[in-house]
Amino acid sequence: MSITTIPLEALKGRGSASRLAHRFSRDQRDPWDDGWDTLAELQAERPERLQTQVHFEDAKSAISRNDSPDIPFDASLNPYRGCEHGCIYCFARPTHSYLNLSPGLDFETQLIAKRNIAEVLRRELARPGYRPSQIAIGTATDCYQPIERELRLTRSVIEVLGEARHPFGLVTKSSAVERDLDLIAPLAAQRLAAVYITITTLDARLARILEPRAAAPHRRLQTIRALTEAGVPVGVSVAPQIPFITEDMEQVLQAAREAGARSAFYTVVRLPWEVAPLFRQWLEVHYPQRADRVMARIQEMRGGKDYNADFATRMKGSGIWAELIRKRFETACRRLGLNRERTLLTREDFRPPSSGGQGHLF
Template identity: 65%
Template sequence: MPSRFSLPPADESLDDAASLKRSPLRRSTPAPMAAPVPTAPITLQPRKGRGTTWAIAHRFSRDEREPVDDGWGALDQAVQAEELAPGTQVIFEHVKSILTGNESPDIPFDLSINPYRGCEHGCIYCFARPTHSYLNLSPGLDFETRIIAKVNAAERLRETLSRPGYTPAQLNIGSATDAYQPVERKLGITRAIIEVLCEASHPFSVITKSAGIERDLDLIAPMAGAGLAAAYVSLTTLEPALARILEPRAASPQRRLKTIQSLSEAGVPVGVSVSPVIPFLNEPELERILEAAAQAGAVSAFSIPLRLPWEVNPLFQDWLQTHFPDRAARVMARVREMRGGRDNDARFGTRLRGEGAWAELLRQRFTLAVRKLGLNNTRTVLDFGEFRPPARAGALHQLSLF
C-alpha cells in the first residue's frame, strides 16, 4: 500500500494535485428537468480541529461556483460530504531555492526559511493563508489540510550557504508557516535545516506556537550559548476554549508557557509574540499574557494588531459570525478604526502597527506592561562573525566513503 508521504509521479504538478479531493460544494449539479435554482449560502457547522469549514475560492480562480438545489437531493448530499472531517494530505515538493529575501521595512530579519507551505494548526487569522492561492489551492480549508513539504530544503540550504559569495544575514525560520507543525514529527525537515545552520555556525531565530521545538533543544541550546540562536513563541490567548477554535491544532496555551520555560531553562533567549491582537476577543488579555510569558522565562515581547489581507478577510469574518455573532459587528468596527476605515491596510509602516486612537491605546498598554515586567530591557544580538561555509553535498559524499 503506498504511503501518503510517498512522492508524486514525476509528471504530476501541484496544480494537478490540486484537482484531487475537491469539495462537492465547489460544483453546481445541473437539474435534469429544469435549470438549477440558486439557494441561500450554506452555513457549515464548525469542525473540531479545523479553523474553517470553508473551501473558499482563491483570488485567481477563473470560475465561480455556488451550491444549488436540483430537486434530487444533491445539495443535502454535498452538505453531508462537506461535514465529514477531512484528513491532512501532505504533498512533497522539491524546491529550487529555500532562502527568501525580505523587502519589508517592517520586519526585523533579512532572510526567511519556510520548510512547509500551509499549516495544519489552522489558525483562522493566519496572514499566510493567501499564499495557497499561488498553488491553485484554497486559502481556506486547503491551507490547513493540504500541506506542501519542501523535502530537499536542507540540501538547498547547504548549497546556498556554501557558495563563495554568500554573506550571513538575519535569518528567521517559520515566518509564513509553523516549522514545527504536526507533520514535522515524521519528516524532520526543520531539524535537518537547523543541522546545516549549526554546521555553518549561521545565526538564526525561530518562531512557533508548537511544543515540538523542544525536540531540537540539543541543537538550538548550544547555538544559543554561542550567541547564534533565539526563539519566539506565539501566545495569543490564555483561554483554552478560545484557543481551541482560534488555533485548533496548535499547542494549548499552558503547553506553550511550558515551552517558553523549557527554552529559557536551556539558555535560549526566548521572546513572546502576542499576535494578532483581536479587539474584544483576546485584546482584554494583553497584560495577562505578557505577565504569564515573563513568569515562564520570556525576556522580550512584541505584538501586532489583527491583519486581514486578501482571502483572510472573508474567512475571518465568517468565523467571527459563526463563533461570536453577538460581537462580530463591534470587532470589525474596531478593526476598521485601526485600519483607516478599511478592513485591511497593507501599507508599510502602518500594517503591523495600526493607526488611530485605539491602535495608540494598544501600544501604550503594551509599552507599560512590558516596562513593568522588565521585558525588552536587553536586545538579543546574534553573532555573525563565526560563520563558516558548510561542506558541499559532493564533499560530504566523498567523506562518507572513508
C-alpha cells in the same frame, strides 16, 4: 467571492469553515436551493472527517529575502507551505492561491513539504561571497507544525545552520521545538540561536477555535520555561491582537515573563485578500453577536478598510484603537521588565558548510 461551506460536524480541529474559492479561480459556485430541499439535504450530510494530505516539492531556493522597512529581518526560511495549525487569522493563507488551492480548508489540509530544503540551504550558504545575516525560520507557516514530527525538515535545517555557525531565530506555537533542544541549546550558548513562542491568549477555549491544532496555551508556557532552563533566549509574541476577541494581553505577557521570556512583540490582526471573508465567516460561526463590532474596530485601525498594506501601518495599525493597544503593550512591558535588553546574535563565527561535493585534502 464564492464560499463552499463545510458542515460543522466535519470541522473539529479545523479553523476555516469553508473551501473559499481563491482569487484566481475562473469558476465560482454558490449553494442554491432549487425548491426540492436539496440544499438542506446536502448540509445534513455528515462527511468523513477531513484528513491532512502532504505533498512534496523540490525547492529551488531556501532563503527568502525582503527589504520591507517594517520587518526586523531580511532573510527568512520556511520548510512548509500551508499549516495544519489552522489559525483563522493567518496572513499566509492567500499564498495557497498561487498553488491553485483554497486559502480556506486547503491551506490547513493540503500541505506542501520542501523535502530538499536542507540540501538547498547548504548550497546557498556555501556559495562564494555569501554574507551571513540572521535567518528567521517559520515566519509564514509554523516550522514545528504537526508534520514536522515525522518529516524533521526543520531539524535538518538547524543541523546545517549549526554546522555553518550561522545565526537564526525561529517562531512557533508548538511545544515540538523542545525535541530539538539538543541542537538549539548549544547554539544559543554561542549566541547563534533564539526562539520566540507565540501565545495569542491564555483562554484555552478561545485558542481551541482560533488556533485549533496548535499547542494549548499552558503547554506553550511550559515550552518557554523548558527553553529558558536550557539557556535559550526566549521571547513571546502576543500576535495578533484582535479587538474584543483577544483581551488578555497583559496576562499573557505576565505569564510568559514568569516562565522566563525576556522580550516580547505584537502585531494587530491582518486580513489581506481571502483572509478577510474567511475571518468574517469565523466570526459569524463563533461570535455572531459581536462580529460587526469586531470588524468595525479592525476597519478603524485600517483606514476604513478590512486591510491596508501600507508599510508604515500594516503591522500595528493606525488610529485611536491601535494607539490604545500600543500603550497597553508598552506599559505592560515596562512593568514586567520585558525588552530591556536586545538578544544579539553573532555572525562573526560563520564558516561555509561543506557543499556536499568533493572534499578538501587539507
